[in-house]
Amino acid sequence: MTAPVSGVRTRTRQAILAAAVSTLASDPSASLGDVADAAGVGRTTLHRYFAERSDLVVGVTEECARAVVAAHARARVLDGTGREALLRLCREYFDLGDVLALAFNGVVDLDGGLPGDESGLSVRVCERGHDDGSLDRGQPALWLVNVLWCSLYSGWAWMQEHGASRHDALELLLRTLDGAVRPRD
Amino acid sequence: MTAPVSGVRTRTRQAILAAAVSTLASDPSASLGDVADAAGVGRTTLHRYFAERSDLVVGVTEECARAVVAAHARARVLDGTGREALLRLCREYFDLGDVLALAFNGVVDLDGGLPGDESGLSVRVCERGHDDGSLDRGQPALWLVNVLWCSLYSGWAWMQEHGASRHDALELLLRTLDGAVRPRD
DNA sequence: CCATAATGAAACAACGGTGTTCCATAGCGG
DNA sequence: CCGCTATGGAACACCGTTGTTTCATTATGG
Structure with missing residues (x-):
């Protein structure tokens, strides 16, 4: 139709x-x-x-939402421990590139533009990590999501400012994130 | 005169x-x-x-630079291990408040506006942490500085978006940062 | 080949921010 | 009290962006 x-x-x-x-x-x-x-x-x-400009932003937001949903699918967030899923999610998000930048600089509102059951996905991954003991329980799930995004930004900035390769930036970022969210001894 | x-x-x-x-x-x-x-x-x-607007920005930058220099002094970056110094530096930076936000959104260029021997201070702190083994050698000093700033942003965003208290945000942030930069086992 | 769809260039008014000028007023200090 | 300083308000021209209209040109497809 x-x-x-x-x-x-x-x-x-x-x-x-x-x-x-x-x-x-x-x-x-x-x-x-x-x-x-x-x-x-x-x-x-x-x-x-x-x-209008706002119409273009709407179009861009839809485009980004599609990319994010695809990334969610590739991340197979139900496999393995919560932490493993979080790190896979991080890999997939990192590959979103410009979409990531649009989310950072506030052009698009990813959470707002996502279908309902997708928008809270990363929070649920972190909660699962709390349950299975693979993520530090001293950090609330919402905070861990915050940390995920700030780490992504960190890796992105590293590439831009120091000309690092996509691969190197991703490896550093995953190493840092892993240490940040791991349960304390 | x-x-x-x-x-x-x-x-x-x-x-x-x-x-x-x-x-x-x-x-x-x-x-x-x-x-x-x-x-x-x-x-x-x-x-x-x-x-002109640019003149105002210059004034704001000078104001910020003064605040940062004062924070550096309070952080006593030569005491204790490199990691301890980094975490103290993080505390002091966090207290900068709006100055921090100005650095994040690119209104002021902190590194550019700082007196020469102050601008590379955080890098030197991280290098000291590498030498004394208190910081993960798998992450370059410059990257660790990157992580410091992204963590600060994370804590700041946490306060803004979730109405968390300054104290709670800082504690979470320090816990996360500590795990991120600690040497791996 | 011809009708229609799609496009680009130019011109336009409207808007908001900027930087400037001019004038009137308030307030502090001698 | 007088004079100088600091200030506020209004008006102005300038600029870049936006959204619109008009018209000519291209290319697509039946």
Whole structure:
């Protein structure tokens, strides 16, 4: 029942969304002209697809939500201990790249844009880790989620500022996170 | 040799700087009108003290630098092991409050605004921790500094988003950081 | 090949922030 | 009390972004 949309239109729409993701990731206050340029498209055309800036943000948010849901699936959060699941989730999140940056700089509200049962997923992983004793019970589940995101940001910043390889940054980040959330002796 | 400045002027200047710190901390792109309002001062007066926005940012940066230098002194970074010094430094940084937020959101460039021998202080603390074996040698000193700042942000966000007390946030943050940087067994 | 869809360029008004000027007023100090 | 300093308010031009309209051009598909 979806409106019949020409292949050209969906391709243009995708190009604009992709450009918006990467442009807004590096500069949240980039102008619509910048986004249009990055998409190789006139500003007029951009407005034809997304009437207002807020409409574009909505589109970007949906795009990000899709990526996050896919990452959740790949992380197989029910396998192994809670800590193992958390570290796998961390790997998958790290691979989200620009989507991660958009969440950090507040362009998109990931929790708000996610389908209900997905938004609390990381909290549930941490609670499972508390139950099976693989995560430090001295740190509340919500706090551990906080730590996960701050670690992700840390790894991301490390890549940007020191030109580290994606792989090296991820390994450092996982080492640090593992130590941070492990039960104390 | 400094120009003779009336008490009124220095007081007004301080009021504007204080308002700028708190206003820009919560919204980096706040207008000068917002800052003036927060200072209880006309926009005209603000411009009389800081001709351009960039001048105000310079003033704010100097203000922050002073606060950071004072924090460094209180942290007694040469006492105890490197890890102990790092955790003390973390405590003092956490107390910087809005200054911390200004550094996070990029309004001020702390490293750039600090006197030369102060800017690399946290790196040297981490290197000392590597030497005395109190910090994980698997994480480079620069990375550990990165982790310190991301942890600070984490604690800050925890307070903002969950209404946690300053004390509780700091304790959680120190527990997490300690686990993150401790040598692995 | 021709009708329609899709696009780009230009021009426009509106808006908000910035930096400046001018003038009136309040307040402190001699 | 007088004068100088500090201030606030209003008005102004300037600039970049936004959202809209118009018109000409391209390309897609039946």
